[in-house]
Amino acid sequence: MxxxxxxxxxxxxxxxxxxxxxxxxxxxxxxxxxxxxxxxxxxxxxxxxxxxxxxxxxxxxxxxxxxxxxxxxxxxxxxxxxxxxxxxxxxxxxxxxxxxxxxxxxxxxxxxxxxxxxxxxxxxxxxxxxxxxxxxxxxxxxxxxxxxxxxxxxxxxxxxxxxxxxxxxxxxxAAEDSAELRGWRLYEKPSGFPCGNAKLRAKSEPGVLEPGLSFIIRARNEARTVEACIRSIAGLGDEIVFVDNASEDGTGLIAEKLKSGIFELKTFSYPHRLPKVGAAHAREVLSGGSNTLGHFYNWCLAQSGRMNFVKWDADYIAIRQNLAEMIGLYSLRTRADNFALWFSGLEVYTDGSRLWVDRESRHAEFRAFSLQHGTQWVNLPPWEEIDQRSLYRAQKLFYRKPVYLEIFRLDGTEFDDRGLFTEDRRDAERQEIVATFRKSGRLPERFREIASLTDAGLAETPLSAQEIELSHHFDKRFRARPKIHARKTKTLHPAEAVPQNEYAVFILSCQKNADRQRVIRESWGHDLDRLGIPHYFIIGRPAQPTQLIGDVLYVNCPDSYEFLASKVLAAIEYSMSVMNVDYFMKIDDDCVFDPYRFQAAEYSKYDYVGGGFAGGDNAGIDWHLGKCHNEQLDLVPYFREPGFNWVGGQYGYMLSRKARYLLVKQADRMRSSLYEDYIVARILAERGIEPVFSFGSQRSALYSDQWDEMSNVCLISDVPSAAKMREVYRKFVGEDAGDRWAWEFTGSHEAIWDWMDIEAVRQKLGV
CATH class of the missing domain: 2.60.120.200 (Jelly Rolls)
Known part of the structure; x- marks a missing residue:
């Protein structure tokens, strides 16, 4: 069957x-x-x-x-x-x-x-x-x-x-979904033919990479653009890795000379001639050879020493204003989480003296990634691609302004070195544009002549409608579940049928709790990394802008107890303006969380859902006593409406995009509350959103409860110390939990990351 x-x-x-x-x-x-x-x-x-x-x-x-x-x-x-x-x-x-x-x-x-x-x-x-x-x-x-x-x-x-x-x-x-099928996040088979190397594999080990951003440039016979390319990105990142691939026009020498004034530039030589995209590359890949684009790209990537990298081409000239904005907006030089950033540019054609920009340029790729989290290339028969596992698991980010100009020559030599694949519509159109210009001197009407590559209007030129549409397509595709083959039932569950309902975990912490942060990183934070779930510690840093550094989201407010609501609000604002996740999960730093059990949780039907109940008839709340930096607040009772119920902050709660939007609209009320969990519930209740207690089949428990005798518990809160957190994790989750869950999924299922039909391509190319 x-x-x-x-x-x-x-x-x-x-x-x-x-x-x-x-x-x-x-x-x-x-x-x-x-x-x-x-x-x-x-x-x-x-x-x-x-x-x-x-x-x-x-x-x-x-x-x-x-x-x-x-x-x-x-x-x-x-x-x-x-x-x-x-x-x-x-x-x-x-x-x-x-x-x-x-x-x-x-x-x-x-x-x-x-x-x-x-x-x-x-x-x-x-x-x-x-x-x-x-x-x-x-x-x-x-x-x-x-x-x-x-x-x-x-x-x-x-x-x-x-x-x-x-x-x-x-x-x-209708498409089937279950906790069992959600185990695809632990499936390790790559989306194409693996082509990594030992040096690259070692990059994901702790402490090997330094924080920062590396531009990876591969070049062959790009003497006409290489200097402008490198100078256009100088000073915007922490490292430029330039690899010359057996150029015959002095490309490598030009790059070498620039090192005396661009101190982050490192140059390398890769002397092997590579097959062109299409049939030649397919023959090498399908025969098991190593002289492929994927092997070359991964060799280049292995020369990097920074946590994050950008795939940059030698015929790209940066639009510095937009590139700098993108790097700052997404904290590319300081972040340490798993992400994939989509950005694009404009195509510029030149006959050697005049320049024309194509206002319907199409590139449609993710180009910035985390090396720390193991992103690398794999081979497909016609070409290489980023392993689709990374795109499905990573947080997907999009910057929809042009970041670079890609230079195309109209003299007929454009495709001599890199080749072209006529099944790719973009390559076919580019070849036709060059051929038509050489024959008649005409260009498509959508082309606009520009005075120079620094034309002031280029930064404001909108990306084409089709390019924007494609970016939304990629967002939809990779934020849904991949295709899954269930071996027992011999059923193929399709890609895009079930949204991931992606969530990010925000851990409310403070600078003095470094010991708890360390335990979380080494225990359930590592589990979240394995599943590809973004997670950040929220720490106050007054008088400085909100910034993601490593796995810490520093927010512009004091780091003391009375500003908990302000810290949570700042994190919510960050999740809405910079991130791209469906749900915001808030957890305290005295919790032990089991993200594997949470795979069975149900939250996507609700706007506000949490692991446990708070409230009751008592009108006074005194949890802040003795905890505030302002000792006078110990004398100020905090009153709330009797009988009003909310999700207790210690149990963890999740907020949809709609709920977060409503909270941001009431920012002043959020900041003026001592209790972030209470004011969240109060604002949402006024907008008709009531809390749902428990995450479907999963729930939270207090450390003081008999949690080890309870079923379906995914979070334990109020653990009294960092040492106890480590002890609870070993008993509650287990250091081998990820391996056990992965074994269970792979024993009966297969995740199919890519849509390319290898056999069909083999027949099409005749290899």
């Missing part, structure tokens, strides 16, 4: 078929999609559907096709392995309407017009649905009615690969 894949929801854009009718793999950052085999799910055709019902419904695919301008088109294709396209649906509202066709024997058949939108008022988005029935019949439902598809059968259609062009959203279906 073959694995069955449950239908998924996905957004794919800008994929163009090759001239022979075969599908392109799309943008380089959107690899070739594997064959999709939808699951048969029995259900009746919904009441009110037009058209004949052919027995029981077996399979159903639904698509929303969107076209918002005169040139737009949106297409759906069902393709057999042999290459024939059994169903080709093309929506072009301004040029006909909804078209049905098929590719048979390498030739397109006669188009059939299914539906024409109202004249002068075409619909932006329409829905088409393909349904198969037990009888073997197939129908296509569309705004104009139904169409029988009688040239194929349901079984054949069910084995087809589905690929999309333009803006197409595939309809959502």
């Amino acid at each position: 073959e694995p069955v894949e449950v239908p998924r929801r996905s957004l794919l854009t800008a994929v163009t078929p090759a001239k022979d009718g075969a599908p392109a793999t799309g943008l380089r950052a959107l690899p070739l999609l594997p064959a999709l085999t939808p699951a048969g799910r029995r259900s009746r055709v919904p009441p009110g559907r037009s058209g004949r019902v052919f027995g029981e419904l077996r399979m159903r695919w639904s698509f929303d096709l969107t076209c918002r301008d005169a040139d737009a088109t949106a297409k759906v294709n069902f393709q057999e392995r042999a290459g024939e396209i059994l169903i080709h649906v093309d929506y072009r509202p301004f040029r006909g309407g909804l078209i049905l066709n098929r590719l048979t024997g390498g030739e397109w058949q006669e188009e059939k017009l299914l539906w024409t939108p109202k004249e002068g008022n075409p619909a932006d988005t329409i829905n088409v649905t393909v349904e198969t029935f037990e009888s073997g019949r197939i129908v296509l439902r569309h705004p104009g009615g139904t169409e029988n598809v009688d040239w194929t059968d349901a079984h054949t259609l069910g084995t087809c690969r589905i690929w999309l062009e333009g803006t197409v959203v595939r309809g959502a279906e």
